[in-house]
Amino acid sequence: MTQLIIFTDLDGTLLNGETYDYGVTVPIIQQLKALKIPVIPVTSKTRAEVSTLRQDVGLSDPFVTENGSGIFVEINHNPFNQSPGEQKEGYYVVDLGCPYVQARAGLRVIANELHHSLLGFGDMTITRLQKYTGLSAKDAQEAKAREFSEPFITPKAVTSEQIVAAVEAVGFKVVVGDRFSHLIGPEAGKGNAVKRLVALYQSILSPGETIVTIGLGNSPNDLAMLDHVDYPIVLPGSQGPHPQLGDRGWTIAPSPAPQGWVEAVIAICQQFDVELKG
Template identity: 35%
Template sequence: MSATSIGGQVTTCPPPYIVFTDLDGTLLDHHTYAWQPALPAIRRLQALNIPIIINTSKTAAEVLPIRHSLGLSSPFIVENGSALYIPKGFCDGSIENLAAINIRGDYYCLLFGANRDNIVQCIYNERAARDLKFSGYRDWDTETLMSHTGLDRISAEQSLARLYSEPIIWQDSEAAHRHFSDFITRKGLRILSGGRFEHIQGDTDKAKPMRFFREHIYRDEKIEFICLGDTENDIAMLEHADIALCIKSPVGPYPELSHKHVYYSQKCGPEGWQEAIDYILA
């Protein structure tokens, strides 16, 4: 590896990595949402000019303040791969010509998922028609969501500002769930299970926006993707990685992967995130 100057100091150039990370239960503690134990690893990656791209089930309204607190300026992916937000200064602007790109303030936004209003109408009409037992974001006020998640009021309000997905809690039988899953598939939608909720969304996942990076932003470069996640809804992202880092969950097993290059952390949440990045950069 060659030497380069970063911030006026000479350091060693790392391999061309990009880090994609889940938030809840991975970079953020499952119970407290703390990220501070991972700060040394975050700063180490930043010193090496390795982008950290959040890839989460959270909304854009939730991600923006988290991103600010972490000191990140890179793109981010929201609502389980439903939309990719790219800061205008991140690339050369050539993506403006893509038909699917929208401009939202200081970001290019590429939509991969479905409109939440259509999802909500679809699934709650089916709930009424079949007398299914589940509840979701449409049913809940801020206080109810706070009780389900442990989020503070501002964070809960940001979480309710969903555009592309509807998280639910299933309260019916397994047989009813199988019929509901078949219905969702027939409607061109998808169910992904996370740490707390099942997410009903368009036919996308966390890997689809990652492919956009390979095909459009880094098409002429050899970039290795490092991905960190902890639950089933991270599987597509982890399988698409060059190096998959599975973070131990305090509430469930590691996701089942067929990937050949996987590291399983022994610690949970941000402590596990720090452990995994230390392992890769050792």
């Protein structure tokens, strides 16, 4: 017997990168839910952001926030034979990151190391964050509700190598992006979160069952997740897959999100005799 587990990024992977549409994924997610195949968001988003989306899509499986800084398992939908973490506001929380105040303080130290100011989400008002992101006021407020990490505007005058060196010198990790980078704790990361969740699911396997992991992502901040699954799948953008993901020999979904997510999930599930109706 094979237990499939699907790990998925959100923006540009499950959701369209421009419109954030996910409508065509809902029937597939409901079929996967009925088959007891977990669909686990692994994202840079906050718990507040993911909670809203999970309600809309109908997900109840665990989820990973802030680039692998926190794993959340609903207390009322805990699939494990144990309490996987501390109880907090209706969830068991596996804390892989650092406290938000520590991330904020770390950003100031790193700015001094770089001799360059760094503008974090915590430095911005809701209105200012809306200007940088295009989010609604409600969505911007949810994006600011950080618990473990601090996103900041990627400075143009500093190389990614310089940013990484300064961050590591003070004991943090960073996910460098084109527009925003994310300062995370030393034990955080999407790959670490995937490994932790796989271990939890292995603890409840029936005799003779094996886990097969599927990962879907679209950008360099998904690399750690995709490196830690059995079947990595890359969602292309309108101009094709991201250059850092397109040349690794990984499966490329036939079209952008959300339709490409549906097509890729149907195809990979067919390989394991799981028939989904798109």
